[in-house]
C-alpha cells in the first residue's frame with residue numbers, strides 16, 4: 510500500500526535509511542545525512558574508481574504514456590513483422606525448464622550437480638527452489654518497488670538516469686532517435702562492492718527502500734555465490750575457484766517495469782539479448798508471464814512459479830566454459846491488462862579480469878579455445894554501447910578466432926591434397942602453434958571466409974588428426 514507520508518516517517522525511524530549511521534529526527538537532519546553520503550562517496554571513491562559504462566539517449570517514460578492514453582502506441586514502439594512477438598503455443602514447454610534445488614547443491618549432491626550442469630548446457634536457464642530466501646523478502650522488494658513506481662513522475666525523475674551514466678531511473682541501450690524502443694522503464698543500481706554505489710540514484714521514497722533493496726540483494730548474492738560454487742565444481746575446479754576469479758564479484762540490480770500495453774503482439778518489453786554477466790538471477794511477479802527464452806529455435810515463455818528464482822548463464826560463463834554452457838537469447842513481452850515487474854541481478858567478474866576458456870573446459874581431444882581472451886571491462890563497455898540485437902555483438906567477439914580457424918582449415922586441406930609434403934606439414938605445424946598460442950593477423954580478404962560454429966567443430970577434429978601426425 511502506498512504511504513503518502515513515507516517521507517515524514519523517515520524522520521521518526523531509529524536509524525538513517527540513507528547512511529545507516531545517524532538517526533534523523535527532522536527533514537534538515539535527513540539532508541545532512543545526504544550531504545554526508547555525498548562527501549563519503551567523494552572522499553572514498555574517485556570518479557575513476559566508480560565504473561562508468563557510458564550512457565544512453567533519453568526516451569519517454571512508458572508508464573506515464575500509458576497513464577495519459579492507454580490506447581496509444583507511438584510508432585517508435587511498434588516492431589517490424591519479424592520482430593513482433595508471435596503468439597506461439599509454447600507454454601507447455603515452460604514446465605520442462607529445469608529446476609534445481611539449492612539445498613541439495615549446498616550438500617554437493619551428485620545428482621543435483623548433474624542437473625545443474627545439464628540445465629546450463631541444454632537450456633542456459635533454470636529455476637532455483639529451496640534457495641533459503643524468505644518469501645517475505647521476495648514480496649517486500651516487489652511491494653517497495655511498486656510504491657516507488659506509483660509516485661508521480663517528477664518524484665521518480667529525481668533519481669533519473671543521466672545521459673552519461675547507466676545507473677538511475679530511465680532507459681539504457683538507446684542510441685538513435687530512429688531506434689525502436691522497449692515497452693519498459695527501469696531502475697538500475699550498482700549494489701556490490703558497496704564502494705560502487707551512487708546513492709543519488711537510490712529512491713528515498715518509500716523510506717525503507719534502501720534497507721529492502723540491500724536485504725534482497727544480499728540474499729540474492731548468497732544464492733548466486735552458492736551457484737557459482739556448484740558451477741565451479743561442475744567445470745572441474747575446486748568450489749571456490751570460479752568465485753575467486755571474479756575478484757570483488759560486482760553485482761548490479763535492474764528493476765524492470767513493464768506497463769500494460771493495449772497491443773502486446775506489436776511491441777516488445779525487452780528486445781532479444783543475452784546478458785554479459787556470469788550469471789543473472791531474476792525474481793518476478795508471480796501472476797504475469799513475460800520472460801521468454803530461445804529454445805530449439807522457438808520463443809519459450811518462462812511461467813513464474815511463486816517464490817522460485819530464475820537463473821540464466823551469461824556471456825562471461827559461456828566464454829569460461831568454452832561454449833559448453835550457453836548464454837541464451839531472451840526477451841520480455843508485455844501483457845494487455847497487467848503491469849509486470851522483474852528484478853534482474855547481474856553477477857559479473859570485476860572489470861580488470863581477463864576471461865578466456867578454462868583449461869578444464871577445453872575439448873578433451875585437443876585443446877582448442879573457441880573464444881579469444883577478453884578483459885571483462887572492455888567487453889561490457891562494448892555491450893552497453895551496442896543496441897540490443899540478439900547475440901550479434903557476442904558473435905563478433907568470436908569472429909577473429911573463426912577466421913584464424915579458416916586459415917588453419919585451408920592449410921589442412923592443402924596438406925591433405927599434397928600427399929603430405931614435408932614443407933607443408935612443417936608450415937602447418939608452425940601455423941597450429943601460432944594459432945593456439947598467439948594472436949594471428951589475417952590478410953583482410955580471408956576474413957570473408959570465416960566459418961560457422963558447425964564448421965569450426967569439424968575443423969577442430971581435423972586439427973586433432975593433424976597434430977597427431979606430427980607427434
Ligand SMILES: O=C(O)CCC(=O)C(=O)O
Pocket residue numbers: 763765779784791793799800839840841850851853
Ligand atoms: O523481465 C525479465 O524477466 C527479463 C529481464 C532481463 O532480461 C534483463 O533485465 O536483462
Ligand SMILES: [Fe+2]
Pocket residue numbers: 782783784789839853
Ligand atoms: Fe537479460
